[in-house]
Amino acid sequence: xxxxxxxxxxxxxxxxxxxxxxxxxxxxxxxxxxxxxxxxxxxxxxxxxxxxxxxxxxxxxxxxxxxxxxxxxxxxxxxxxxxxxxxxxxxxxxxxxxxxxxxxxxxxxxxxxxxxxxxxxxxxxxxxxxxxxxxxxxxxxxxxxxxxxxxxxxxxxxxxxxxxxxxxxxxxxxxxxxxxxxxxxxxxxxxxxxxxxxxxxxxxxxxxxxxxxxxxxxxxxxxxxxxxxxxxxxxxxxxxx
Amino acid sequence: xxxxxxxxxxxxxxxxxxxxxxxxxxxxxxxxxxxxxxxxxxxxxxxxxxxxxxxxxxxxxxxxxxxxxxxxxxxxxxxxxxxxxxxxxxxxxxxxxxxxxxxxxxxxxxxxxxxxxxxxxxxxxxxxxxxxxxxxxxxxxxxxxxxxxxxxxxxxxxxxxxxxxxxxxxxxxxxxxxxxxxxxxxxxxxxxxxxxxxxxxxxxxxxxxxxxxxxxxx
Numbered sequence: 001x002x003x004x005x006x007x008x009x010x011x012x013x014x015x016x017x018x019x020x021x022x023x024x025x026x027x028x029x030x031x032x033x034x035x036x037x038x039x040x041x042x043x044x045x046x047x048x049x050x051x052x053x054x055x056x057x058x059x060x061x062x063x064x065x066x067x068x069x070x071x072x073x074x075x076x077x078x079x080x081x082x083x084x085x086x087x088x089x090x091x092x093x094x095x096x097x098x099x100x101x102x103x104x105x106x107x108x109x110x111x112x113x114x115x116x117x118x119x120x121x122x123x124x125x126x127x128x129x130x131x132x133x134x135x136x137x138x139x140x141x142x143x144x145x146x147x148x149x150x151x152x153x154x155x156x157x158x159x160x161x162x163x164x165x166x167x168x169x170x171x172x173x174x175x176x177x178x179x180x181x182x183x184x185x186x187x188x189x190x191x192x193x194x195x196x197x198x199x200x201x202x203x204x205x206x207x208x209x210x211x212x213x214x215x216x217x218x219x220x221x222x223x224x225x226x227x228x229x230x231x232x233x234x235x236x237x238x239x240x241x
Numbered sequence: 242x243x244x245x246x247x248x249x250x251x252x253x254x255x256x257x258x259x260x261x262x263x264x265x266x267x268x269x270x271x272x273x274x275x276x277x278x279x280x281x282x283x284x285x286x287x288x289x290x291x292x293x294x295x296x297x298x299x300x301x302x303x304x305x306x307x308x309x310x311x312x313x314x315x316x317x318x319x320x321x322x323x324x325x326x327x328x329x330x331x332x333x334x335x336x337x338x339x340x341x342x343x344x345x346x347x348x349x350x351x352x353x354x355x356x357x358x359x360x361x362x363x364x365x366x367x368x369x370x371x372x373x374x375x376x377x378x379x380x381x382x383x384x385x386x387x388x389x390x391x392x393x394x395x396x397x398x399x400x401x402x403x404x405x406x407x408x409x410x411x412x413x414x415x416x417x418x419x420x421x422x423x424x425x426x427x428x429x430x431x432x433x434x435x436x437x438x439x440x441x442x443x444x445x446x447x448x449x450x451x452x453x454x455x456x457x458x459x
Contacts, residue, residue: 104370
């Protein structure tokens, strides 16, 4: 489904990604973790071309991120959820969800709205369709953002630290929605520090450090017996509190 | 100083109204044209293609560095030389105002766009929109909401600046007032009236925009 081959990227003379290679199968849930500045977000944003890579190639569902004509089609099939939600503040919840399907997929308003209402039910926000983002809690906003991505009927969902900007009591409601999605067979790449979620939901863990993919392993193996010294150091820091 | 003669204003009202209509028409065209071309100029100014951005920057810097009255003169006297025939004072004033105001509206719009968080474009682009679609549906509606007060200020200034067209023989509101004032030798009445009229128009304009603004507030 997703092939990442020898991807490297530089910001000026600083190398943020060092020939990263990994593939993700259809229906698989992969969690990317690692210390800040390890290149997790850059890697995931490479998958939909928000951060173009300088070397190597990324292919999603047969579409090459580096080919301009492929990229637009690819983006309609790859949903992305951002750390800061990035809901459109001037539009209500329903219009937030309907905008891209109407503008990009040329769906009719009624069709887009019907789909949006179904998705709002799925994320548990049926009663909030006409509210504006500023009237919602962080957790609700992020669930709307997930519904907004799903409205494009994506084959892959990317999550870039979806719970990092949330108050602790709201993290669970977002993770629950993501777990449901995983159970329904969505292919997902999730950058997160939520190790409980990773352990329960992920099929594999990608551990990154200093721009390199250091380990790619099933969660049990990764958490109980990390191979590398760097992963051990990282886990000891985040799991001990 | 004797008593104020209100009749002098009433007597000359049709003449003054003609001048005011010219001011309104010129301001309306220049505001619409300035915002339209200012928007295009702002998009060029933010282009990732360097030479395009430089040309737009050059345009803005040039027109912000010369007085409007000079631009009005230039267009009036130079364009006929280029075209080989006279364009008439009104058309040349419209062109001069639009070109001049484009530079100011461009900078207002650019600032508004750049105050919108970059993540908003990313969200649009990530869902398959082109950059222009994301601008049109996501960034511009937010930016225009933020820009409204300063767009209004600029438009009020523009309206007041229409009085400069007397230099190309056009008779706007202010010129009409001056003419009547000197013909009737009633300076006090006419200039008080002019002040009241400008105040009423500009104040009403800002109230109207606030009213519209209220409709969007939430």
